[in-house]
Amino acid sequence: MIKNNKNENTESLILEAAKSIFQTKGMDGARMQEIADQAGINKAMLHYYYRSKQLLFEAVFKNAFSLLAPQLNTVLNDDSSIEEKVRNFSSNYISFIAEHPYLPNFIIQELNRNPDFILKMKESNGFPNLEKFKKQVDVEVANGIIKKIKAEQLFINILALNVFPFIAKPLIQNLIDADESDFQHIIEERKTEVADFIINSIKK
Amino acid sequence: MIKNNKNENTESLILEAAKSIFQTKGMDGARMQEIADQAGINKAMLHYYYRSKQLLFEAVFKNAFSLLAPQLNTVLNDDSSIEEKVRNFSSNYISFIAEHPYLPNFIIQELNRNPDFILKMKESNGFPNLEKFKKQVDVEVANGIIKKIKAEQLFINILALNVFPFIAKPLIQNLIDADESDFQHIIEERKTEVADFIINSIKK
DNA sequence: ACATTTGTTAACCAATTGGTTAAACTATTT
DNA sequence: AAATAGTTTAACCAATTGGTTAACAAATGT
Known part of the structure; x- marks a missing residue:
């Protein structure tokens, strides 16, 4: 051999x-x-x-999570403005997930099945941290750059708009009557659509 | 007995x-x-x-789906404006899911595992139909009531912002460091937060 | 060359799983 | 009240599953 x-x-x-x-x-x-x-x-x-199966699974899960976490982190912790962060994140994240379409669903699904599991992830370094993002949002709100919004809610909105279409793909495809190529096209559009949607909402 | x-x-x-x-x-x-x-x-x-297990499962799934579908339908097909639809949907849907927290995740998860399954649902009457909503969005865009946006993208955004927090609850809770009561509070806030966020983005 | 460690396989095993069966029990019909 | 039909149970079954074992092969060290 x-x-x-x-x-x-x-x-x-x-x-x-x-x-x-x-x-x-x-x-x-x-x-x-x-x-x-x-x-x-x-x-x-x-x-x-x-x-064991459990340990093999954990190896796969950690591997997957360690692929996803830095994507969150780089955007949360770089030095650009909120608007730039939103634009970067939406474009980069959608491209990234389009290459790993099963990733978000896998992680979310298995965390729902075993919520304690994330605690192990939290201990490892590289776990996404929201502190810098929170301060930044508060500053930009105080300075009148963006409308009043809580950082947590904004963060959830960004994540939701970017990730949900991949998780709910079979449902969405049928609700909006889109075949595979229609769906790919809609996803491609969302790389800018999502960012614009968010910016429109929070920009003063 | x-x-x-x-x-x-x-x-x-x-x-x-x-x-x-x-x-x-x-x-x-x-x-x-x-x-x-x-x-x-x-x-x-x-x-x-x-x-069989399969048939019992299908009974449960149909039951769950038939609970969720009308929630979508009533909002999509009533006679209110897009803005009213968005406000109604966000408030009603979040309340509804808060009472059935496992529902969206269950449906989305099992559809991912077995995408053909939704075809059976589509045949049954009461499957959500987007036609009226599409026309309405196009009309309001043409009349300058809301900014230019495709109905499909708006629909995905509405669904994403409302449903995602429930699906990704364990992940979100850990990312934003929220205990159970923090999370409930954030969900409660979203009944208006989400609607405002969407309206801000599309209203001219 | 030989011995030891590391990698690989086929056969096996105990436990679990979805599903069945035949008998018993309960209600309904006649 | 006897026969019939519908409901429930305990025991059983074949197939599957994660995991083990013992023997074998390939490197590696001496």
Whole structure:
């Protein structure tokens, strides 16, 4: 058999396969055998490298979360204005999620199933922190740059407008009668649409 | 044994138990035995009344969807202006979901897992229809009442801002560092906050 | 060359799961 | 009250599932 390089060794083969299965089927719907098949290896190897389904799942989850968190963080903590942050975030985040469409749904779904799970994430560094954003919103409100709004509500709105379409895709597609290409087009539009919508609402 | 009335007969006991288990654990995570235990009856009864796990699940899903759909429909199809629709929807929908917190997540999650499933829902009457809303948005845009926006995008925005906080509750709670009572308070605020946010953005 | 560690496999195992069955119990009909 | 139809139960079943084991193969070190 051909020698594997670092990107094709068994351990990462397993992680990649597990990622794909867990993210589409969830913890409960995923089967160890299916993960092994997709990785092209024996089921016993899953346990050799990750001990149990739970630990393999946690490895996948942490991996996914650590991909998502920096996207939030960079926007929250850079030095641009609120307006610039909103524009950057909407454009970047929608592009990012379009490349990882299962990510937000996976994370949100599994956190709903096991809310204690996020506590482990909070301990790790790189967990998104809202402090700077909060102060910035308060300052811009005080200076009359944007209308009065609580940072938390604004943050929820930004997240909602950007993330929801990906999570609720099957529902939305049917409600607005859009096929796959219609939907892609609408998502593409939203890279600026969402930012404009938010700015219009908060700009004085 | 005491005679059961219509609200306590076995069939609806099962449906209630199944609702509670399926909505918190999902199709894959739910166990027939657990549903039977919660209903206080023998597991064989589940099959006697609903034949299989799949059919029991579909009964629960249709039931849930038929609760949610009219909420969308009444707002989409009444005779008020877009602004009134937005205000009504935000207030009513948030109140409604606050009473059925697992509903949107359940529906969205299971539709993601099984996208074909919504086709069955579409056939049934009462499936939300956007036609009237679309025309109305176009008219109000043409008349200069609201800013230029596509009805589909506005609809997605309304849905996102109202529904997302419930779906992403565990994530949001941790990102903004809110305990249960903080979160309830923020949700309460959103009954007007969301409507104002949308109106601010689209009103000329 | 040999021994030891690391990686891999096929076969196996106990527990769980959705579903069935046959018998018992209860109400309804005649 | 006897027969019939509908409801409920305990015990059972085959299939699936996560996980283990023991033997085998491939590196690695000495």
